[in-house]
Amino acid sequence: MEPAPTTPRKYVSKMPKDLRTYLEQLERDKPEAVLRIKKPLKAAYEITALQRKLDAMKKYPVIIVERPILDDGTESAFPVVTNLTASRDLCAEILDIDPHRVAMQYAAKVSHKLDPVVVPREDAPVKQVVETGDQVNLLKFPILTHNYMDPGPYIGTGFVTTTDPESGIDNTCLQRIWVKSPRRTGLWPAVTSHTMNNLRSWWDRGEDMPVAVWIGHHPAAVAGAQSRLGYPESHYPSVGGVLGEPLGLVPSETFGSDLMVPADAEMVIEGYVPKEVFEAEGPFGEYPGYIGPQRPSNVIEVSCVTYRKDAIYHGIGVGLADHLVLLGNFPMEARIYSVVKSVLPELMNVYVPISGRRNHVYVQVKKTRPGIGKEAIMATLPCDSRLKHVIVVDEDIDLFNESDILWSIAYRSQWDKDLVTVKGAAVFPLDPSLPSPGNIGTRGGIDATMPPPIGNGLPRFYQMVNKTPDDVASAINVEDYVDLDKANGYPGSY
Amino acid sequence: METVEKVGTPKDVWVTCPECSQLFYIDRSFYEPQFDNLPLHCPFCHAQFDKKDSKMTWGQ
Numbered sequence: 001m002e003p004a005p006t007t008p009r010k011y012v013s014k015m016p017k018d019l020r021t022y023l024e025q026l027e028r029d030k031p032e033a034v035l036r037i038k039k040p041l042k043a044a045y046e047i048t049a050l051q052r053k054l055d056a057m058k059k060y061p062v063i064i065v066e067r068p069i070l071d072d073g074t075e076s077a078f079p080v081v082t083n084l085t086a087s088r089d090l091c092a093e094i095l096d097i098d099p100h101r102v103a104m105q106y107a108a109k110v111s112h113k114l115d116p117v118v119v120p121r122e123d124a125p126v127k128q129v130v131e132t133g134d135q136v137n138l139l140k141f142p143i144l145t146h147n148y149m150d151p152g153p154y155i156g157t158g159f160v161t162t163t164d165p166e167s168g169i170d171n172t173c174l175q176r177i178w179v180k181s182p183r184r185t186g187l188w189p190a191v192t193s194h195t196m197n198n199l200r201s202w203w204d205r206g207e208d209m210p211v212a213v214w215i216g217h218h219p220a221a222v223a224g225a226q227s228r229l230g231y232p233e234s235h236y237p238s239v240g241g242v243l244g245e246p247l248g249l250v251p252s253e254t255f256g257s258d259l260m261v262p263a264d265a266e267m268v269i270e271g272y273v274p275k276e277v278f279e280a281e282g283p284f285g286e287y288p289g290y291i292g293p294q295r296p297s298n299v300i301e302v303s304c305v306t307y308r309k310d311a312i313y314h315g316i317g318v319g320l321a322d323h324l325v326l327l328g329n330f331p332m333e334a335r336i337y338s339v340v341k342s343v344l345p346e347l348m349n350v351y352v353p354i355s356g357r358r359n360h361v362y363v364q365v366k367k368t369r370p371g372i373g374k375e376a377i378m379a380t381l382p383c384d385s386r387l388k389h390v391i392v393v394d395e396d397i398d399l400f401n402e403s404d405i406l407w408s409i410a411y412r413s414q415w416d417k418d419l420v421t422v423k424g425a426a427v428f429p430l431d432p433s434l435p436s437p438g439n440i441g442t443r444g445g446i447d448a449t450m451p452p453p454i455g456n457g458l459p460r461f462y463q464m465v466n467k468t469p470d471d472v473a474s475a476i477n478v479e480d481y482v483d484l485d486k487a488n489g490y491p492g493s494y
Numbered sequence: 495m496e497t498v499e500k501v502g503t504p505k506d507v508w509v510t511c512p513e514c515s516q517l518f519y520i521d522r523s524f525y526e527p528q529f530d531n532l533p534l535h536c537p538f539c540h541a542q543f544d545k546k547d548s549k550m551t552w553g554q
Contacts (some may be wrong), residue, residue, distance in 0.1 A: 151537035
């Protein structure tokens, strides 16, 4: 496979989509979805604390902090936007897809690729400020510190772009970056990541790995960059497909056209991952909701930072919905749907819930014949190394209602017959229940489906679900008996 | 009845910073030969120290 071809952006007539065009549109069209905070808030812990409290209330506005305070007590020149990708409904709206049909509709978007275009350096907003060498000071940006054991500020929205040195094909991957000092960061590429493939290749050649980290773009671009692709395969055409227009690229300052970066990003950090250099990194609270241990990890020696004059720093609520919905769950649903549907036409839908934090997936099938539930488990597990448990349910279950999912497990499964376990499987290491060394564990699933009907138009050998007679159900309207204005005050249950 | 034992091997190693006495945990890979001499970094006081200097260590 060759590097993705690029053409000049002069062929693109309209204003390119970026983070600020999205925020302007959102504040104009849906102002209730935006929480602007004019009071000062510290980048260390306070912004995440607010985000966590809203998350506990199940409220997910896009949060703009106008006056973030840095660790040295000064006010940063750059505002923070966070919770950008926390609301499933809002994320689906951004992508112009149905939040209950993300699996198939997002898969279609990712498969539609648009080659990127090259933007002249003078037209690239991300080049408005260029700082190199001693001019670089990452600590002036309001990079968030999230959890009490984190050793300092972490970039949680850094799209790490590297290349396969053999083919020149770029790879982009969201990875955590600890800002240790003005020009040095930690970098922890997961062992199963394509970034790690590239790192090994560069080091095998005896060379440091060039790297560019871009931060802040239109959420659709962010989503496209997280697409689950083969290797080596550039993410930039997928970004264009999801964005709905070609991604504008510009040569990096340090590596020129060998490493292209998004021209409409808010900022780009360039540097090298030096060969065989390891330092302690973490502990760090990650997406599972647990603080992972300190690990030996790579570093980035920063050579250059470029950014917009009025850059907006995109932070993320690590381990919260903001970290999960668009940045992991949507691409996982799409990937699973595409792969499983190709071998199991009875697949109806896929949902990766926030609650399972990428370890759980709910798979809905049309049970036309025996064995489909187990087939769905077998087909789903290899789709993503982060998947640990697959729960297969019938078509009458509301896939997005976890009470329904648990009811299925409760009354449509027998642990000895319906459970599938695969011991000794490769897994993602961020699971505290894994035994050391933490990358081999048990994966599996539960077939929580009923037996199929015994024939066309014939019943299942299974008891019927409770149901009001259809004529009575249609005759009884709640609003005839209940003042809906008062209904919010009725006691709930759980 | 078949029973399954809860995961037994401790996953991480807890250490104590010799400077500030705060507890945190490290991955077992710090005990592999390649990383055996890599200094730890206290996330609380930012002291760098050898894991052998941890005041108390659990799960080693």
